[in-house]
Amino acid sequence: MSDTITHNLKTIHNRIQAACKRAGRNPHEVRLLLATKTVDSERIKFALELGETLVGENKVQELKQKCEAIAVCNPEVHFIGHLQTNKIKEVIKWASCIESIDRLNLAEKLHDRLLSENKTIDAYIQVNTSYEESKFGISPENALQLIKDVSQLETINIKGLMTIGLFSSEPEKVRKCFRLLKSIQKNAIALNLPGVSLKELSMGMSGDLEIAIEEGATIVRVGTAIFGERIYPDSYYWDETKKVK
Numbered sequence: 001m002s003d004t005i006t007h008n009l010k011t012i013h014n015r016i017q018a019a020c021k022r023a024g025r026n027p028h029e030v031r032l033l034l035a036t037k038t039v040d041s042e043r044i045k046f047a048l049e050l051g052e053t054l055v056g057e058n059k060v061q062e063l064k065q066k067c068e069a070i071a072v073c074n075p076e077v078h079f080i081g082h083l084q085t086n087k088i089k090e091v092i093k094w095a096s097c098i099e100s101i102d103r104l105n106l107a108e109k110l111h112d113r114l115l116s117e118n119k120t121i122d123a124y125i126q127v128n129t130s131y132e133e134s135k136f137g138i139s140p141e142n143a144l145q146l147i148k149d150v151s152q153l154e155t156i157n158i159k160g161l162m163t164i165g166l167f168s169s170e171p172e173k174v175r176k177c178f179r180l181l182k183s184i185q186k187n188a189i190a191l192n193l194p195g196v197s198l199k200e201l202s203m204g205m206s207g208d209l210e211i212a213i214e215e216g217a218t219i220v221r222v223g224t225a226i227f228g229e230r231i232y233p234d235s236y237y238w239d240e241t242k243k244v245k
């Protein structure tokens with residue numbers, strides 16, 4: 001088990017480096033986020049002890065269970081899944097950044113909670129760049145307005161954008177998603193919103209991280225290529241209609 005993770009992490013870092021080289025980018029500009037849904041704490045800890053620093057969880061229940069166990073490694077923890085408003089209280093205990101802000105109602109409830117706890121949080125706006133109904137995220141057309149609205153909430157520090165690219169064997173279709181996120185970033189930066197930085201682009205996963213890096217990713221979120229195939233289908237995490245309560 002540990003040999004595999006060690007080997008896989010080396011492979012991923014090599015892939016990141018090679019993609020950066022091709023794209024003329026500095027590899028220090030691209031961080032690896034361990035996408036750890038379904039992965040147990042021991043295996044996550046193993047990766048952290050090898051020098052990884054950033055973890056992302058999709059479900060609040062898993063977030064809570066594992067954060068306690070991996071806290072000794074002091075990782076930076078992001079929430080990358082669909083967030084229901086009734087889980088806000090729990091998520092802000094564990095995550096320092098929510099990458100999946102995709103609606104104003106969620107941001108407003110988050111803001112209320114943060115205000116009452118006298119806290120702030122980093123956030124990315126999740127954009128549905130593939131226009132697939134099964135995926136969460138604000139539509140590209142409405143992204144700028146959401147960024148403007150969320151920027152008014154002073155407890156939420158917008159630091160970037162997140163997307164899940166189209167699952168397709170045609171790289172150019174996947175690339176289009178990442179380019180769209182980059183163009184939204186440019187347009188949003190041009191608005192010069194106070195307190196909004198938008199430096200981060202969280203995009204690219206096991207199968208498409210090279211394309212994402214070529215298009216400007218600053219965080220790639222990788223699960224399968226490090227920890228192996230998951231037993232649950234991704235629809236369990238991504239598709240509201242198939243959600244198990």
Ligand SMILES: *Cc1c(COP(=O)(O)O)cnc(C)c1O
Binds near residue numbers: 237
């Ligand atoms: C599962 C997941 C990933 C990682 O996907 P892999 O294909 O396993 O690398 C990245 N981002 C999100 C939001 C995820 O849910």
